[in-house]
Amino acid sequence: MAPEPAPPLVVIAAALRRERQRVGISLAELARRSGVAESTLTEVEAARADPSVETLWSLGRALGVPFSRLVEPPRAPVRVIRAGEGPRVRSEHADFTGTLLSAGSDQVRRDVYLIELEPGAVRTAEAHAPRSAEHVVVAAGRLRVGPESDLVELGPGDYAMFPGDAPHRYEALQPGTFAVLVMEHP
Template sequence: MPPDPSPPLATIAAALRQERQRVGISLTELARRAGIAKSTLSQLEAGLGNPSMETLWALCVALDIPFSRLVEPPANSVRVIRAGDGPRVRSEHADFTGTLLTAGTAHARRDVYLIELEPGRIRNAEPHTPRTVEHLVVGTGRMRCGPEHEQVELGPGDYATFAGDAPHRYEALEPGTFFVLIMEHS
């Protein structure tokens, strides 16, 4: 059994396997696309060898990924934001507080928020960028939401989706209402 690869080689090996599997191609096909020997690629995925900058660039081009994706150690696989933590932003015009849980990336254009909403003033939202779609799931309480002329009433566990690129609103019908909002951007 070969020794454990050193950290930079381990990072490169794991990233190569992950990206090749993401694209859905074999070792042979990736080696062909990158113009390198299959044995070289096999060794790199095993965390062996001493890849040159040119070899890594060729693999990045073949996988259509930035160079940093192969050499940057991955972030922790589990990220936790405890209840009440995270960046909270309040609305000026309604008792509506949003906490961004995660922002989208170039490959996953979506943002996830935890929204706290109290009865009283309605949160009227202006249209977002074209082709934005909102998905929401109510955690507790009851609410009314959606485009101005297609409001729906939701309770705990209910899911709704609607176009976010038209005027829409959110209204709490019970104290302590909260929901998870996923904004999908095309």
């Protein structure tokens, strides 16, 4: 029987501490580089704060690691994530939740997410690392996605690929929209 996974806050706290120590910087320096308050970082590393998607992206950029490296628990030989389970991170600005299904490694730089969205506020994303790409397959609902200059509408079964190194957005056009997102990092 597989061991019980660690709660998401514990996983995030351990990953943040591990990556910060790997880079060899203090909490104060990480706060300066990421724009996240040092008091918030202290709470996140102590597993007492639930960071938003935006906070984790800022920390990932400052540490030079993909977002996924901050939220994925240690790997087992066979990994199953049941519907409704997995490390879920919510957006501060939109009804958008991302669940990391699989993180890349140093050899394979891609992450797989299940994203859930509801109509209303739009989830805007800043540019990621140069030459990154995003692949989206809609499973249910309707989604408007892509770079601000080239948005496309997708329905169930539709696929789109677009550059992740330019500002882009995700907008649910129907309730209950969800999709699979694969992010490629150079």
